[in-house]
Amino acid sequence: DYQKSTSRRLDTTVQIRLDKAKDPELLSAMRQAGINTLAIGFESPIGEELKAMNKHIRPEDMLAFTKTFHKFGFLIHGMFIFGYPVKEGVNFIMSARQRVEHFRNFIKKAKIDTIQVLLPGPLPGTELRHRLATQNRIYLTQDVGWEYYDGNFPLFEPDEPMSAEEMQASLRKIMGKFYQFKYMFMIGFNIFSFSTLIFYLHNIKSGWRKWYRPWRNDLIRFGGWIIIRQWTSRFKKDKFWQKLQKAKEHLKK
Numbered sequence: 223d224y225q226k227s228t229s230r231r232l233d234t235t236v237q238i239r240l241d242k243a244k245d246p247e248l249l250s251a252m253r254q255a256g257i258n259t260l261a262i263g264f265e266s267p268i269g270e271e272l273k274a275m276n277k278h279i280r281p282e283d284m285l286a287f288t289k290t291f292h293k294f295g296f297l298i299h300g301m302f303i304f305g306y307p308v309k310e311g312v313n314f315i316m317s318a319r320q321r322v323e324h325f326r327n328f329i330k331k332a333k334i335d336t337i338q339v340l341l342p343g344p345l346p347g348t349e350l351r352h353r354l355a356t357q358n359r360i361y362l363t364q365d366v367g368w369e370y371y372d373g374n375f376p377l378f379e380p381d382e383p384m385s386a387e388e389m390q391a392s393l394r395k396i397m398g399k400f401y402q403f404k405y406m407f408m409i410g411f412n413i414f415s416f417s418t419l420i421f422y423l424h425n426i427k428s429g430w431r432k433w434y435r436p437w438r439n440d441l442i443r444f445g446g447w448i449i450i451r452q453w454t455s456r457f458k459k460d461k462f463w464q465k466l467q468k469a470k471e472h473l474k475k
Contacts, residue, residue: 235259240279243287249294259297267328270314271306281328288332300334305389306342307381318388322395335439339396340373341389354378358473365469375462379473386466401446408440
């Protein structure tokens, strides 16, 4: 009603569960309400990690649901957790390199527009913290303080054969592959291709969507490259690696 009375089109982002893709009536209403972008917690494309998070969904189902969201015209912001530790007794071994490939392949197959990948945070009161503390895997906060509990730093000994250093580096490998400098040139290309909208005069709305999505994504990916570069510069000035080594030594005692 507000949009009709003011003749203004809203552009809204909401967070939503993957299984809401089963409700076409809801998705249609969301589009009519001006919701264009969905923030979705995919968490992980690795089945064993999803089970450890008590997520009752399979990676292949996540791909199918994402396809449905795209059919309705939504842009997708995917949120992931890298290196979530599986529960004791689960026979699962995967290297950091293999995990990175799983993430990259899933993001590509799902055609996710923008991503955020963080590391697991064993916050006080959670099942994850209790489990890792019982296994003596959490770094002492006197070594790795609470200021590092933002999802960008390893806070515990990861599942073998992965090391904490590899887990940290994997974030940059995934995000660095997705957000790159080259997208600056793609932005220019998309601007020059704007004139191709003339071929969609019979359906200008469809033509606009086909042009806008890659232009918007390239713009964000270039901006993401700038942010990652700035973060990496600050990280190099920090003494986190020294703190991490002390934390590891204290765990061994």
